[in-house]
Amino acid sequence: MKPPYIITNEIVTLVASISEKIGEINASHLYKPATELRRKNRIKTIQSSLEIEGNTLTEEQITALLDNKRVLASLKDILEVQNAIKIYEQLNSFNPYQLKDLEKAHKILMCGLIDNAGKLRTTNVGIVKGSKVEHIAPSGTMVNGLMRNLFDYLKKDNDLILIKSCVFHYEFEFIHPFLDGNGRMGRLWQTLILMQQYPVFEFLPIESLIKQKQNDYYNTLSESDKKGNSTPFIEFMLEIILESLDGLLQSQSITLRTEDRIFLFKEKIGQNTFSRKEYMQNFKNISAPTASRDLKWAVEQNLLIKFGEFRLTEYQFK
Incomplete structure (x- = not known):
């Protein structure tokens, strides 16, 4: 009831x-x-x-x-x-x-x-x-x-x-x-x-x-x-x-660091592959160079796998 x-x-x-x-x-x-x-x-x-x-x-x-x-x-x-x-x-x-x-x-x-x-x-x-x-x-x-x-x-x-x-x-x-x-x-x-x-x-x-x-x-x-x-x-x-x-x-006037953005995006995207453009769509206030630095850092930290080059580049979380 x-x-x-x-x-x-x-x-x-x-x-x-x-x-x-x-x-x-x-x-x-x-x-x-x-x-x-x-x-x-x-x-x-x-x-x-x-x-x-x-x-x-x-x-x-x-x-x-x-x-x-x-x-x-x-x-x-x-x-x-x-x-x-x-x-x-x-x-x-x-x-x-x-x-x-x-x-x-x-x-x-x-x-x-x-x-x-x-x-x-x-x-x-x-x-x-x-x-x-x-x-x-x-x-x-x-x-x-x-x-x-x-x-x-x-x-x-x-x-x-x-x-x-x-x-x-x-x-x-x-x-x-x-x-x-x-x-x-x-x-x-x-x-x-x-x-x-x-x-x-x-x-x-x-x-x-x-x-x-x-x-x-x-x-x-x-x-x-x-x-x-x-x-x-x-x-x-x-x-x-x-x-x-x-x-x-x-x-909370929040300022996200590279690490914060990467881990927030990992929770959202899971094991799906994604491009830099898709990453930027999730963080509308960051520039293309900042997005590139974030993704480069994540690759160096062994968090991301990078596929392809230039415009065909895609990423996937390990």
Whole structure:
């Protein structure tokens, strides 16, 4: 059964704006940031997602843990970060459309933190904030069936992936399928779903914007609970995604080096042969001499094989 939500004019407008920004990002070759920026964004993502759940480690401390340095903090906080680092290192190995992969990811994320990591709950739970019960999750006996229905929707529904990722995130939090770790898993899985169609989301620190708007995040989850559909949450998350993409475009005045251009083109062209002209069409701001220098460098580095001479010259990646 399809989860309840309405595609409003606001959602349509946000999806159009996001698609436009993704087009700009792809045209500017920002979809795969440089290694240092990828690392920085990943640290920011881990720190933000865990801070939302009460973890106290700073970006500097997480950087130290990534570098295998000693950090003074509670063992629980350190273990949460170490587990999150493992998950993000393996992100591309998970299939977002498989429930067993979600369970496997939860087991890694919560290993050593709870007894039944990776297992769907079978008991009843309520979410308490302060002295108030914020949300009573569906009965433990319903969890398995609800999660299977949610994955069926994700796999089979024809709505745009941008919308389905937000619906999945909300429904996941509503079902609350695990005894702990649901918040970080819901955010992680939305990223994983988006990555399948838009590689830029692998290194986009959406979590840091959610952290900045943490009260709005929880209020919108509550609003969707009260309305009985995920529409308010879809609108909120699409705004967050748009803001993240805007931030990437504004902060990255990118200057690609020879090496950057060659490896970006390798990802696009694969094993197909190509000419200098085809290479230049992919990087519209470079001159013919620059393209020639790039390709000469790649041949010298043993990355490319060169066939023919002059106008008949073609190349192929090894």
